[in-house]
Amino acid sequence: MAATTVGRSFLVQPCSFIGNGKHIHRSSFGFSAKPPSGHPRTVVRAQERPTWLPGLDPPPYLNGTLAGDYGFDPLGLGEDPESLRWYVQAELVHCRFAMAGVAGILVTDLLRVTGISNLPVWYEAGAMKFRFANTTTLFLVQMILMGFVETKRYMDYIKPGSQAEDGIFFGLEAAFEGLEPGYPGGPILNPLGLAKDIKNAHDWKLKEIKNGRLAMMAMLGFFVQASVTHVGPIDNLVEHLSNPWHKTIVQTLANSTS
Structure with missing residues (x-):
């Protein structure tokens, strides 16, 4: 399963439950947490996309498909x-x-x-x-x-x-x-x-x-x-x-x- 937000792509990993009769959730960040009752839980791990300014969220219309797209459009010229x-x-x-x-x-x-x-x-x-x-x-x-x-x-x-x-x-x-x-x-x-x-x-x-x-x-x-x-x-x-x-x-x- 995959989830996407502006400027970042996310890999969604299904949860895993281990233990003796107890459901323990092990996330990709290394900590354990008890999942909410009746609901499966997922872990979202962010993978940063290269941008012209590290940490910057690029505009949604620059989604990385264009050659050399690093999210640079400070004037918003490419919105259309x-x-x-x-x-x-x-x-x-x-x-x-x-x-x-x-x-x-x-x-x-x-x-x-x-x-x-x-x-x-x-x-x-x-x-x-x-x-x-x-x-x-x-x-x-x-x-x-x-x-x-x-x-x-x-x-x-x-x-x-x-x-x-x-x-x-x-x-x-x-x-x-x-x-x-x-x-x-x-x-x-x-x-x-x-x-x-x-x-x-x-x-x-x-x-x-x-x-x-x-x-x-x-x-x-x-x-x-x-x-x-x-x-x-x-x-x-x-x-x-x-x-x-x-x-x-x-x-x-x-x-x-x-």
């Missing part, structure tokens, strides 16, 4: 089921953009600092002029391509599986066949064949969302770092390693405000 469904997809997309952005910033900054390539610091890359196309052309191409992808993603969100139907994408539907909203598949978007059974891929989803949240925090750090130091993250790392005890975030922030 449809809003929660949308926020899950929005977080997933932001996580992926952040992971791609962090990787791009670190790789290009490393190439720049080591002198392998003459690249601008990441926050000035958008102002660069390229010989193969002007800025307006690049902007329009980006808007068209990203608009197309985001439109397809939204249509699949509205009607799951609709974008895998024949004739939707020039006969290439099988190459982009989605596993479920937010998790595209096929040989192009899932070349390694990971998590083919997306319904039972909770571990893969959890790893992705954890790395994505870490990447979003890293991007926030890059923004603040660039605003305060006016250099890239690799430059900051090299400066810190040159004098670890005196070149820290504390000294940097103190010097920037003085």
